[in-house]
Amino acid sequence: MQRIGVFVCHCGTNIAATVDVAQVAETLGKEPGVVLATDYPYMCSQSGQDMIENAIREQKLTGVVICSCSPRMHEATFRKTVARAGLNPYLLEIANVREQCSWVHKDREEATQKAIILGRAAIAKVTLNAPLVAGESPVVKRALVIGGGIAGIQTALDIADAGFEVDIVEKEATIGGKMAQLDKTFPTLDCAACILTPKMVDAAQHEKINILSYSEVEAVGGFVGSFRVKIRRKARYVDETKCTGCGLCTEKCPQKAVPNPFNLGLDTRRAIAIPFAQAVPKVAYIDPNYCTMLKTGKCGVCSKVCTVGAIDYKQQDTLEEREYGAIVAATGYRPISLEKYGEYAYGQSPDVVTSLELERLMNAAGPTGGTLLRPSDRTHPKTIVFVQCVGSRCEEDGRGKPYCSKICCMYTAKHAMLIREKYPDTEVYVFYIDVRTPGKNFDEFYRRAVEEYGVHYITGQVGKIVPENGKLLVQGSDLLAGMQPKIAADLVVLAAAIEPDPSARSLATLLTASMDTNDFFTEAHPKLRPVESPTAGVFLSGACQGPKDIPETVAQAGAAAAKVIGLLSRDHIVCNPCVATPNEQMCNGCSSCEKVCPYGAITYADKEFRMPDRTTALRRVAQVNPAVCQGCGACTVACPSGAMDLLGFSNKQIMAEVDAICR
Amino acid sequence: MTFRYYPGCTLKTKARKLDETARRCAAALGAELVEPADWQCCGAVYPMAKDEIAPKLSAVRALADAKAQGQELVTLCAACHNVLKRTNLDMANDEHTRDAANRYLQLPEAYSGETTVLHYLELLRDRIGWDAIRAKVTHPLTGRKIGAYYGCLLLRPAREMQMDDAENPTIIEDFLRAIGAEPVVYAMRNECCGAYVTMEDRAAAKARVEAILQNAQACGCEELTTACPLCLYNLRENGGALKVTYFTELLAQALGLEAAE
Numbered sequence: 001m002q003r004i005g006v007f008v009c010h011c012g013t014n015i016a017a018t019v020d021v022a023q024v025a026e027t028l029g030k031e032p033g034v035v036l037a038t039d040y041p042y043m044c045s046q047s048g049q050d051m052i053e054n055a056i057r058e059q060k061l062t063g064v065v066i067c068s069c070s071p072r073m074h075e076a077t078f079r080k081t082v083a084r085a086g087l088n089p090y091l092l093e094i095a096n097v098r099e100q101c102s103w104v105h106k107d108r109e110e111a112t113q114k115a116i117i118l119g120r121a122a123i124a125k126v127t128l129n130a131p132l133v134a135g136e137s138p139v140v141k142r143a144l145v146i147g148g149g150i151a152g153i154q155t156a157l158d159i160a161d162a163g164f165e166v167d168i169v170e171k172e173a174t175i176g177g178k179m180a181q182l183d184k185t186f187p188t189l190d191c192a193a194c195i196l197t198p199k200m201v202d203a204a205q206h207e208k209i210n211i212l213s214y215s216e217v218e219a220v221g222g223f224v225g226s227f228r229v230k231i232r233r234k235a236r237y238v239d240e241t242k243c244t245g246c247g248l249c250t251e252k253c254p255q256k257a258v259p260n261p262f263n264l265g266l267d268t269r270r271a272i273a274i275p276f277a278q279a280v281p282k283v284a285y286i287d288p289n290y291c292t293m294l295k296t297g298k299c300g301v302c303s304k305v306c307t308v309g310a311i312d313y314k315q316q317d318t319l320e321e322r323e324y325g326a327i328v329a330a331t332g333y334r335p336i337s338l339e340k341y342g343e344y345a346y347g348q349s350p351d352v353v354t355s356l357e358l359e360r361l362m363n364a365a366g367p368t369g370g371t372l373l374r375p376s377d378r379t380h381p382k383t384i385v386f387v388q389c390v391g392s393r394c395e396e397d398g399r400g401k402p403y404c405s406k407i408c409c410m411y412t413a414k415h416a417m418l419i420r421e422k423y424p425d426t427e428v429y430v431f432y433i434d435v436r437t438p439g440k441n442f443d444e445f446y447r448r449a450v451e452e453y454g455v456h457y458i459t460g461q462v463g464k465i466v467p468e469n470g471k472l473l474v475q476g477s478d479l480l481a482g483m484q485p486k487i488a489a490d491l492v493v494l495a496a497a498i499e500p501d502p503s504a505r506s507l508a509t510l511l512t513a514s515m516d517t518n519d520f521f522t523e524a525h526p527k528l529r530p531v532e533s534p535t536a537g538v539f540l541s542g543a544c545q546g547p548k549d550i551p552e553t554v555a556q557a558g559a560a561a562a563k564v565i566g567l568l569s570r571d572h573i574v575c576n577p578c579v580a581t582p583n584e585q586m587c588n589g590c591s592s593c594e595k596v597c598p599y600g601a602i603t604y605a606d607k608e609f610r611m612p613d614r615t616t617a618l619r620r621v622a623q624v625n626p627a628v629c630q631g632c633g634a635c636t637v638a639c640p641s642g643a644m645d646l647l648g649f650s651n652k653q654i655m656a657e658v659d660a661i662c663r
Numbered sequence: 664m665t666f667r668y669y670p671g672c673t674l675k676t677k678a679r680k681l682d683e684t685a686r687r688c689a690a691a692l693g694a695e696l697v698e699p700a701d702w703q704c705c706g707a708v709y710p711m712a713k714d715e716i717a718p719k720l721s722a723v724r725a726l727a728d729a730k731a732q733g734q735e736l737v738t739l740c741a742a743c744h745n746v747l748k749r750t751n752l753d754m755a756n757d758e759h760t761r762d763a764a765n766r767y768l769q770l771p772e773a774y775s776g777e778t779t780v781l782h783y784l785e786l787l788r789d790r791i792g793w794d795a796i797r798a799k800v801t802h803p804l805t806g807r808k809i810g811a812y813y814g815c816l817l818l819r820p821a822r823e824m825q826m827d828d829a830e831n832p833t834i835i836e837d838f839l840r841a842i843g844a845e846p847v848v849y850a851m852r853n854e855c856c857g858a859y860v861t862m863e864d865r866a867a868a869k870a871r872v873e874a875i876l877q878n879a880q881a882c883g884c885e886e887l888t889t890a891c892p893l894c895l896y897n898l899r900e901n902g903g904a905l906k907v908t909y910f911t912e913l914l915a916q917a918l919g920l921e922a923a924e
Contacts, residue, residue, distance in 0.1 A: 342830030
C-alpha cells in the first residue's frame with residue numbers, strides 16, 4: 001500500500017497570494033494513497049526540508065509530492081532532502097504550481113483548482129514511480145581541444161594548469177588561429193602577436209599539453225568520460241622531431257609563386273614554408289600542391305640544404321587513436337566569401353579588401369612591412385572608405401547572415417583610428433547601419449575615433465562601388481543628411497560578416513553535438529549553461545558558439561576549461577538514471593530509435609531469444625548506452641512497437657498523469 | 664522547338680531592329696517563334712499597387728494564350744519581360760490577383776501561372792545552349808571588345824526574375840563569348856540608365872548615362888550591347904560616346920545573317 005505525503009509550498013506570497021494553499025492541501029489529502037497533506041510558507045528553507053524529512057521517517061512515506069516552483073529550480077534540492085530521510089530520491093515528484101499556475105493566473109478560484117489538478121497528476125505519477133539508482137562510469141583524465149586559436153590555447157592552458165593532460169588538435173601547420181593574423185587589438189591597441197605568441201609558447205612548453213598540429217579529428221566514439229578519438233596526422237613531408245625551424249629550406253626552395261595563406265594571398269611564399277616567424281611548432285611543411293619534387297619527382301633542393309635530414313618526401317598521413325574524458329570544440333570562425341557581393345567590386349579591384357586583409361596590410365610582419373600601401377600600385381591611399389555590415393544583419397537573400405557579427409564595429413573603429421594616427425593626411429569614411437559598441441571601454445573607444453581622430457561616420461549603406469581609372473567611386477546613402485554622397489576612394493575596406501569555420505559542421509556530426517541554423521554550436525542552455533554542448537562531455541570555447549571578440553573568447557575559454565576540470569577531477573561520473581530502456585521482447589529491430597537519437601546512444605545487437613516453439617532465434621534488438629543517453633525521450637515516441645520506455649517517465653506514468661488531469 | 668513569342672509595342676516601332684534580328688536568328692538556330700495574332704501592350708511598367716488588376720490583364724491574356732497552346736512564352740524587351748514574368752508569379756502565388764483577373768477575363772480555362780516565361784537570352788542559354796550557338800557561328804566577332812549593358816529591369820528584382828545573379832551577372836558575357844567577341848566587365852553594367860526620367864528631367868538621365876559610358880570606356884569597352892530598347896535609346900540619345908547595339912544584332916552578324924557595320 002502506498003503512503004504518499006503531499007507538501008504544498010506558499011513560496012511567501014508567490015503561490016499563496018493566488019492559490020488557496022490550505023484548500024489544495026486539504027483536497028489532495030483525500031486522494032487515494034495520501035496519508036499526509038500539509039502546507040508551509042517556504043518548503044525549500046531548512047525548517048521546511050526538516051519537516052519533509054521528519055514526515056518521511058515518522059509516517060513511513062513511500063512517495064513524496066511537493067507542490068512548489070519549477071523542478072528546474074529545486075528538484076535537486078528536494079531529491080537530496082528525500083534521500084537524507086532514507087527514501088530513494090526518484091520517489092519524489094514536483095507539481096509546478098508557481099511558474100505554471102500562480103504566476104500566470106489572476107483568478108484565485110481557478111488557480112486553486114488548477115493547482116489541485118496539477119497536484120493530483122503528480123500523485124498519480126508518484127504512485128507508479130520506481131526507485132532508480134544512478135549508474136557510474138569511469139573518467140579518462142585527459143582532455144581534447146579541437147582548434148588551436150586563442151580559444152583553444154586558453155582552454156588548454158587552463159586545463160593543463162589544473163594538472164590534467166590536454167591534446168590540442170589544429171588543422172593548420174601552426175597554432176595561433178585568426179588572432180595571429182591580427183595587427184592590433186581593441187580597445188587597448190596592444191599588438192596581437194605580443195599578447196598571443198607568449199601564450200603559444202606557454203602551450204608548447206607546458207608538460208601537460210601535447211600539440212598535434214596539421215592534424216584533424218577523423219572519428220569520435222565512446223561517451224562522456226571515455227571518448228575514443230581517431231586523429232589524422234597529415235603528412236608535412238618534414239620530420240617534426242628533426243626539424244629545427246632554421247628556415248634555410250624556405251629560402252632556397254625554387255618554387256616561389258605560392259600564394260601565402262597567412263597573408264591571405266596578398267603575397268607569395270615558397271612551396272616549403274614555416275607559416276610565420278613565431279609559428280608553434282616552428283617546423284616547416286611542404287604544400288604538396290606546389291612542390292615540384294612531390295609533383296614531378298625532380299628537385300629535392302630542400303632535402304639537400306637541410307642540415308639535419310628532416311625532409312621526407314615519402315611521409316604518409318598517419319592515424320592515431322587516443323582516449324579522452326572530455327572534448328572541447330574551439331573551431332573558430334572565418335570571414336564569409338564576398339563573391340556574391342558584386343556591387344562592392346571585391347574581386348574586380350585589388351583595392352577593395354576585407355578587414356582581415358587590411359590587418360595584414362597594416363602588420364609589420366605583413367606583405368608591406370607595416371606601411372599601409374594599396375595592393376594595386378603600392379601607393380599610399382589618401383581616401384579610405386570602410387563599409388560595415390557586409391553580409392551581417394542581412395535579410396535571407398542567400399548571400400549574407402541574419403545575425404550581427406559583433407566584432408566589426410570595434411575593429412573598424414580601430415582601423416580608422418590607427419590609420420588617422422599614423423597617416424593624418426588620410427581621409428577616412430565609415431558607412432554603418434548602427435554602431436554597436438557595448439563592452440568595457442568600447443563605446444569610449446569608438447567615440448575617440450569620431451571625436452579625437454575625426455573619422456567621418458556616415459549613417460547609411462553603400463549601394464555601389466565602381467572601380468575606374470585607379471579610383472574606387474563609392475556611392476552610398478547618408479540617411480541623416482538625406483543625401484547620396486559619392487566618394488572617390490583609393491582603398492575600400494569591407495567588414496565581411498563572420499561565419500563558423502566550415503570544419504565545424506562535420507565535427508558536429510562526429511560529436512553528435514547540435515548546431516543552430518547558422519552552423520554555430522548550440523549551448524546546453526543559452527543563459528545558464530553557455531559553455532556546454534547538450535551532448536555530455538562536449539564543451540564549447542570561442543567563436544564556434546557565436547561571434548565574439550578576444551576578451552569574451554578568453555573568458556569563455558576559461559569557463560569551458562573550468563567545466564572540463566570539474567569533470568576530469570572526478571574518478572567516476574554519476575549518470576542520470578532517467579534514461580531510455582528497450583523492452584527487448586517487443587523490439588523489432590527497425591532502427592527508428594537509432595535514427596532519431598541526437599546523442600548516438602542507441603546501437604543494435606544480435607541476441608539469442610527463446611521462441612514460443614522452444615527454438616532459439618537470433619534477433620536484432622536496440623541497446624541503450626546509459627552513459628550517453630540524455631533522457632530526451634525522442635526514441636520512446638519514435639518506436640512503432642512501444643518497446644522503448646524512459647525510466648522515471650514511462651508511458652504508463654505519463655498516461656496516469658493525463659488521466660488524473662482529465663478526471 | 665516552337666515557342667510563343669511576345670514582341671511588345673516598342674519592337675513594332677522604335678526597336679524594329681531588335682524584333683527583326685531576333686526572329687531571323689531564332690529561325691537560324693532552329694527555334695520557331697510564333698507571334699499570337701491579338702496580343703496587346705503589356706503596360707510597360709509592372710504595377711506595384713496590390714489591387715491594381717486592370718493593367719495586368721493584357722499580360723495575363725498573353726500568358727493564358729501560351730498555356731492554351733502548350734508552349735513556353737518568349738519575350739525580348741526587358742520591360743515586357745519584367746511585366747509578364749512578375750504578373751505570372753502573381754497569378755501563381757497571389758490569390759487576390761488570380762481570382763480578380765480570372766473573374767474579369769472569363770477565360771475558357773482559369774489561369775494560375777502555369778506558363779514558363781523565358782527571356783530570349785534564356786532561350787539562347789537554357790533551350791538552345793551556348794555550345795550549339797558556337798557551332799553555328801560563321802562570322803565570329805573576334806577581337807571586338809564589347810561591354811554588356813544589363814540595365815536594371817532585366818535582372819531585378821532578382822528573386823522574381825531568376826535569370827541571373829543581379830550583382831554579378833554573366834549571361835550576356837557568356838553570350839558574347841559564344842559568338843567570339845571579347846566581353847569586358849565593368850561595374851556600371853547593371854546600373855539604371857535613367858529610363859523614363861529622360862522625358863521629365865533629361866539632365867538627370869544624361870548624368871546616369873555619362874557615368875555608365877565613362878566607366879565602360881575606362882574599363883576598355885569599345886562598344887556596348889543591350890537587350891532593352893529604352894536602355895538603347897538613352898545610351899544613344901543621352902550619350903553617344905560608344906556605339907550601342909542590340910545583342911540580337913551581334914548574333915545576326917555572328918551567324919552571317921547580317922553584315923557587320
